[in-house]
Amino acid sequence: MTNTPRLACPNRRFRADVLSGLSLPQKRLSAKYFYDAAGSRLFDEITELEEYYPTRTELGIMTAHATEMAARCGPRCLLIELGAGSLTKVRLLLDRLDRPAGYAPVDVSGEHLRAAATALAADYPALDVAPVVADFTSPFDLPPVSAARRVVYFPGSTIGNFDPHEADALLRRVARMVGSGGGLLLGVDLRKDPAVLERAYNDAAGVTAAFNHNLLVRINRELGTDFDPAMFRHRAFYNHELSRIEMHLVSTTAQRVRVGSAAFDFRAGESIHTENSYKYAVPEFAARAAACGLRLDETWTDDQNYFAVLYLTAR
Incomplete structure (x- = not known):
């Protein structure tokens, strides 16, 4: 989950x-x-359980490579986080972004999102934080922010919760949302020993x-x-x-x-x-994304190859 x-x-x-x-x-x-x-x-x-490796593994990848990820996002980007939740991992990225134009966390749990966004805005007073209460599986309006590029941040391997045809539809929607040259920074849980997977759940x-x-x-x-x-x-x-x-x-x-x-x-x-x-293999997922209008530009993984964070660019 x-x-x-x-x-x-x-x-x-x-x-x-x-x-x-x-x-x-x-x-x-x-x-x-x-x-x-x-x-x-x-x-x-x-997410804090010993058996549940995805969160701490992704955080480890983010901690080690957030500077490279921020460089991929580029200066003056509007960062759009889907299924934002508690806004924890994104702080590693926000700390390294070059003059971000704004941050739009998207979640349908409005009360939870607003509380988290208020706390984050207090810690980043120079950042335009514009929470969007919406179900990101359907079209929604983004805040009117002037930005050099739009980048969607979709951590946590949530893409794995979608059946393949649903995942494809979401990838196509993201490609349209960010536009040509825009980006997607995405967490993907990788195939591994089934015993590790079953313990996690x-x-x-x-x-x-x-x-x-x-x-x-x-x-x-x-x-x-x-x-x-x-x-x-x-x-x-x-x-x-x-x-x-x-x-x-x-x-x-x-x-x-x-x-x-x-x-x-x-x-x-x-x-x-x-x-x-x-659970995916990176080449398989890259081919799927390419068919949806997104080119894989960079991959970051942990030492055990349990998890990957991908940066993809919309064509």
Whole structure:
């Protein structure tokens, strides 16, 4: 799991997505609904777990190479961060940018974003910080900032949460957003020993399990459903064929759940698929990005080749 697009939208859309997802042969719930206030706090806890290598590995790469990354972004750039969350990693970049024209963190969790943006603006008084409350998987308006170049910053391997056709659509949207010569600084989780991957999503303290279960808690609270989270167990495993971690909530017994007037029956052992996290090889991802109008210019990785930060330029 990563910092997926955070959605805090009207209940009508939420209800429609839950109903359609539970009606599928393989029941699904969208990972974008993980991030209510409790889910955001749990995700922040996950990033500090010993088993969860992506955050500290990416931070290590950023610490070692942020000066080079800032040079790629160039002077007077407008930095646009997608799924901005707590605005932690971006500080390494902001400290090294040459006279940035502005910083636009984008997130749909408005309260969380505004609080983080206020704190960051206090630490960077000369920087024009313009938070954008939006679901970045759909079109949104950017602040009217005059800049030499637009650069999208998309850390945390969130790109892996998108199915391949969705990832392609997002890459094409970013290429259009930044325009010819604009950039994308992107975190990508790489293929590795499946045991390392599975430990990262099945931590011993059970924080990831709590994060997964909290999705049902949120649905109950906001939609008035009658899920019993205790009747579902967390399961995460590596799907070798599709090169992805899958997260599921598995029904421990035969049960019926109501969403308004609709009822959904579960067999014992039947699951709700809640998240995917695709893992890539850099050449494969570069070819995918090229087909979407983005040329890979530079790659930074850690010593174990667990994670990569890529700089791509829109053609």
